[in-house]
Amino acid sequence: MDIKELNEIIFDPIVCVKCGYCKSTCPTYLATRDERFSPRGRLSLSYKIIKEKERMGFSDLIRVFHDIDTCSKCGECEKTCPMGLNPYLSFMRAKAKTLPGKFEVISAKLTTKSKLFFTLLFYFGSKIKKSSYKINLTKISFRQREKIENEEKSDTIFFPSCFGYTIFSQTKKKVESLMEDLGVKFKTAPQSFSCCGAPLLFSGSMEDFEKNKKELIRKIEEKSTNDLSTLLVLGPTCTYIMKKFYKELNEKFPKVKIKEASDFIIEKIREKEVKIHVGEKDSVGEKDGNVKNITTKRESNINPEENKKNEEENKKKSEIIVIHKPCHEKYSDAIDKKNFFKELGFNVEETEFPCCGFGGSMFFKYPKMSNQLLDLLSEKIKEEEDKKVLVISNSPGCILQISRKHETKHILDLIYERIIVANHQQK
Numbered sequence: 001m002d003i004k005e006l007n008e009i010i011f012d013p014i015v016c017v018k019c020g021y022c023k024s025t026c027p028t029y030l031a032t033r034d035e036r037f038s039p040r041g042r043l044s045l046s047y048k049i050i051k052e053k054e055r056m057g058f059s060d061l062i063r064v065f066h067d068i069d070t071c072s073k074c075g076e077c078e079k080t081c082p083m084g085l086n087p088y089l090s091f092m093r094a095k096a097k098t099l100p101g102k103f104e105v106i107s108a109k110l111t112t113k114s115k116l117f118f119t120l121l122f123y124f125g126s127k128i129k130k131s132s133y134k135i136n137l138t139k140i141s142f143r144q145r146e147k148i149e150n151e152e153k154s155d156t157i158f159f160p161s162c163f164g165y166t167i168f169s170q171t172k173k174k175v176e177s178l179m180e181d182l183g184v185k186f187k188t189a190p191q192s193f194s195c196c197g198a199p200l201l202f203s204g205s206m207e208d209f210e211k212n213k214k215e216l217i218r219k220i221e222e223k224s225t226n227d228l229s230t231l232l233v234l235g236p237t238c239t240y241i242m243k244k245f246y247k248e249l250n251e252k253f254p255k256v257k258i259k260e261a262s263d264f265i266i267e268k269i270r271e272k273e274v275k276i277h278v279g280e281k282d283s284v285g286e287k288d289g290n291v292k293n294i295t296t297k298r299e300s301n302i303n304p305e306e307n308k309k310n311e312e313e314n315k316k317k318s319e320i321i322v323i324h325k326p327c328h329e330k331y332s333d334a335i336d337k338k339n340f341f342k343e344l345g346f347n348v349e350e351t352e353f354p355c356c357g358f359g360g361s362m363f364f365k366y367p368k369m370s371n372q373l374l375d376l377l378s379e380k381i382k383e384e385e386d387k388k389v390l391v392i393s394n395s396p397g398c399i400l401q402i403s404r405k406h407e408t409k410h411i412l413d414l415i416y417e418r419i420i421v422a423n424h425q426q427k
């Protein structure tokens with residue numbers, strides 16, 4: 001065995017002692033009860049790759065790659081391991097050394113660099129998987145060049161992520177509009193630096209991930225003031241990546257807080273004790289419409305009449321809101337969203353099973369595992385005859401996956417559409 005290579009892969013200070021604790025929280029193991037799909041099993045397979053890669057036949061290599069790659073990247077094993085290991089990062093790096101792993105790295109690079117590739121991947125993936133989430137391709141702009149010289153800088157940067165610039169672009173606009181309503185001064189990170197590098201990290205290519213991170217931090221420096229205080233991120237996975245792997249960002253900006261966008265907005269609503277108006281569903285402006293127009297359009301939809309409020313109250317009574325907590329939320333100091341919606345009179349529940357089975361590429365590549373996880377989650381969501389169930393989540397990936405079985409919406413879409421916030425600056 002090449003010790004140098006082994007050290008490079010097992011970058012954890014202590015090696016696995018095979019206690020098996022990690023199995024108790026691993027969703028793919030819990031769904032299959034098969035050791036191959038547990039963190040411990042996948043670590044063993046990783047050692048096999050390192051030790052026997054040259055001697056392994058192609059079909060053997062494909063099988064081992066498959067067993068490792070069906071990991072949903074939820075990170076539960078890292079939380080559970082009493083030795084403080086990070087098993088999934090170790091075996092992601094091991095699989096990158098195989099031939100199929102090298103193809104995956106190429107695909108991860110394309111996903112990171114090209115919004116068109118990213119969009120088409122998830123667009124057709126969602127169609128094939130019969131996701132009911134509506135993706136409107138005409139609302140997506142693929143222009144990546146922005147002029148940022150001489151632009152006013154801000155100490156608050158909104159990072160919409162790849163999803164926010166593509167198939168969740170309407171949610172991005174709603175976030176911007178809500179933040180304006182809440183009086184938050186911010187700059188939106190341009191599309192040319194909208195990827196945190198998650199696909200690269202999950203493909204096991206640490207070198208490419210590091211390169212992407214360096215470039216992203218350099219661009220954040222260009223856009224922000226020297227005392228960057230808040231980096232708002234759309235989605236818990238990118239929040240997790242930036243909190244956990246962007247140590248250099250904290251070194252450059254010691255005061256910076258990385259916050260997931262829905263947490264930030266709910267906190268702001270509470271902090272400012274913003275008066276909440278009950279509104280009705282509307283859509284955000286056209287692709288090129290600016291935020292002011294969007295806000296105006298929304299304000300015109302605020303209906304202060306009592307009957308409208310009653311209508312909304314009746315609607316609340318006849319529905320159950322189920323909050324799906326994404327796997328990566330546990331790393332982002334997420335706030336208690338259940339109480340927020342409860343206080344507003346919604347019937348609220350939360351999902352218990354940790355992983356919906358989206359798992360990045362698992363959604364496309366491993367339908368069997370992905371479906372097994374979705375079924376386990378879905379069993380916990382009780383559809384009732386007399387009540388409509390609406391699942392909400394702050395993770396774009398989870399929304400695509402869960403909407404295959406249940407009506408699903410982004411939390412921030414719900415806040416924008418049903419809990420309309422008056423512009424506090426005008427009060």
Ligand code: SF4
Binds near residue numbers: 017020081084
């Ligand atoms: S990864 Fe950690 S929890 Fe899992 S078997 Fe190894 S030492 Fe135990």
Ligand code: SF4
Binds near residue numbers: 026027028038039078
């Ligand atoms: S990251 Fe999640 S799915 Fe992957 S091995 Fe760890 S616990 Fe299991």
